[in-house]
Amino acid sequence: MKFRQLEAFHSLMISGSTVRAAELMQITQPAVSRSIAELEASLGFTLFDRVRGRMVPTTEGQLFFREVSESFKGMDRLRSAAASIRDFGSGHLKVASLSALGAEVVPKAIQDFRRSNPRVRITLQILPSAQVRNQVVDGNFDIGLAADEIDRSGVDTTHFGGFSGVIAMSSHHPLAKRDILGPEDLAGQPMIGLAPEDRARDRFDAILSEAGVSPEYVVETPSSTTTCALALAGDAVGLVNPLVVEGFVARGLEVRPFAPSVNFRSFLLFRPDIQRSKLVRDFTKCLFDLRNAIV
Incomplete structure (x- = not known):
């Protein structure tokens, strides 16, 4: 049983x-008839009755056609996949991102x-940076976006941005009256801290320490998005990635620049x-x- 016979x-x-x-x-009529005869010989049963020059499917032929049709549906899917790969490189793009970049x-x-690619299926998953790295290494995602605290061994990395x-806070917070904030403005303020392993948190704490300010963290969270939500709802303030604030500012969150800069x-x-x-x-x-439109 050969594919050309099944195609005939x-x-x-x-x-x-x-x-x-x-x-x-795009072959001759005798070639079709010959392929059918060869297929019948290999199967051991008749697919067509020859009636007055016409080929009439037998019961066995109709049953066999159901199975062949399913196989050809698979071939159609393969052709579609091949066309997608030819046109786009693949038909499915899988992206994993830390929440700060995954928000906006x-x-x-x-x-x-x-x-430009309306037919491409996209999977987006928001994960902690360490998990983003592991998922890319394991081949579960095509591209990842992660913060700089990750272990960069085993992956190709390209610097995306700094x-x-x-500083995020509610609109009624006293610090909202300031145009720019420095370490001394945060002395004695209840604060929302990023996770201790966060490199931006390390840099922020170092700046506060050099200024003689000991941060009073009342909540810790790995996510700038969660920090914004907590700041909007309460009396604490927190350092956040500016890329996440847009939707929260529309809901009344106030943000102020911090100097020295924390990247x-x-x-x-x-x-x-x-x-x-x-x-x-x-x-x-x-x-x-x-990125270029932002910076």
């Missing part, structure tokens, strides 16, 4: 005659990317053992275009 059988069943089947396959930047990049942190640094992560597909390259460009 499928073409004959859907077209109704050896003449039309030959046209579909990555969704906007996805929308820009989809304008964004100066801002939130981030990297793009790729598997080193896999050539980057056209999809990954195109999406990376969308990310950098947005």
